[in-house]
Amino acid sequence: MMKDQFHIVIRLLHWLMALAIFTMLFVGAGMVSSVANRDWLYDLHKPLGITILVLAILRLVVRLSSRTPPLPSNMPLFMQLVAKLSHVLLYGLMLALPMIGWLMLSAGGYPVTLGGGIELPALVAKSNSLYAVLRPLHTLLAYSLLLLVLGHMAAALFHGLIRRDGVLRSITFGK
Structure with a gap:
């Protein structure tokens, strides 16, 4: 591994998750806009x-x-803080959204099925009042994730095309 790149497993997971999250955002949007x-x-x-x-x-x-990999030494402190905060938020949302979805379905009395007859256990007992809180929270966090991902992409393009400082290259597979 080059010292200016993330570990290969992190890079693979990054791009696999990017695909999964984009798919999920489109699936989620389709669920609320399509009856058929x-x-x-x-x-x-x-x-x-x-x-x-x-x-x-x-x-x-x-x-x-x-x-x-370290952030570029010439990167302004403000940008470094925004980068670190945005990564904490991304990780937080990547963990919170599915957990809140699972909690929401459990509270609504809906099974979380994985296919092939596999059903996950409910995390909480059926509760209409909890479901009523978790459903809009799940939606709000999904929109928050969408905005954060768009900002993340814009920052990546800024680093790759304008600053050309190696930040984008650190998460890709090229040299």
Whole structure:
């Protein structure tokens, strides 16, 4: 591994999760805007959410146990703080959204099915009042994740195309 790149496992998980999260955001948008496709989108949304949760936990473990490339020394302190805060928020949302979704479905009395007859246990007892709180929270956090991901992409392009400081290259597979 080059010292200016993330560990290969982090890079693989980053791009796998990027694909999963984009898919999930589109599936989520389709679920709320389509009556005709709602059932199969829900059937995709649940296992994809659990997959994202598992990948996020794995990614966090690898991230905390490996070295990360330093930010460029000429990067302004404000940008460094925004980068660190945005990564904390990204990790937080990648963990919180699927957990809140699972809690929400449990509170609503809906099973979390992964396909092939696999059903996860409910995390809480059925509670209409808890479901009523968790459902809009899940939606709000999903929109927050979308905005954060768009900001993350804009920052990556800024570093790759304008600053050309190696930040984008640190998470890709090129030299």
